[in-house]
Amino acid sequence: MAREREIKLRITDVAALRQSLQRLGASKATGRVHEHNLIFDTPDLALAKREQLLRLRAESAVSPRGSASRSARRFLLTFKEPVATPIAKREIERHKVREETELEISDPQALAKILEKLGLRAWFQYEKFRTTYRLPRAHNWAKGLLIELDQTPIGEFLELEGPAKAIDRAAQALGFQKRDYVLSNYLVLYREHCKQQKKEPRHMIFGAA
DSSP states (O other), X not given: OEEEEXXXXXXXXXXXXXHHHHHTTOEESSOOEEEEEEEEEOTTOHHHHTTOEEEEEEEEEEOTTSOEEEEEEEEEEEXXXXXXXXXXHHHHHHSEEEEEEEEEESOHHHHHHHHHHTTOEEEEEEEEEXXXXXXXXXXXXXXXXXXXXXXXXXXXXXXXXXXXXXHHHHHHHTTOOGGGOBOOOHHHHHHHHHHHHTOOOXXXXXXXX
């Protein structure tokens, strides 16, 4: 089990962000990846009530033409929950901190069937395109920091994941302040978006009605 610490930042000008990343010397750690996510829970949402999350994710590399490759795929099962060990309140208030257990699987259909047999159901799905960046080794403070640019059906977001000081310093270097930090997950952000647009929430999928 690993401890995950992250924040999101809402991006309104992607071109300006890319210029800021370039000034910092950031380089792509991965190509553009398409992610399709399924959230599983009991019919009464018992996991959500305990602030737990069970997610099945399919990752596909995106070709230069923009299409996702079905041959180069990776499947991950992730379980997240509140931190079990004591942690400073100010850290939780400033960053999103969770305990995370993750494993790679080879047969997502079989796993989904097992989960359904256990009384779980895939009740929400969302997708996004992600590009991951890292800062050069010259930035010693950025060790362990991931900078992830997400294109979603509700807009662009930047996720900063890693040590607390690295997150804060990177956000500041990119022109953001602590008041810009977003700690909500994509399900909550999607529901807020639908409420603002006066739409019935369904799934956060590109091209969905």
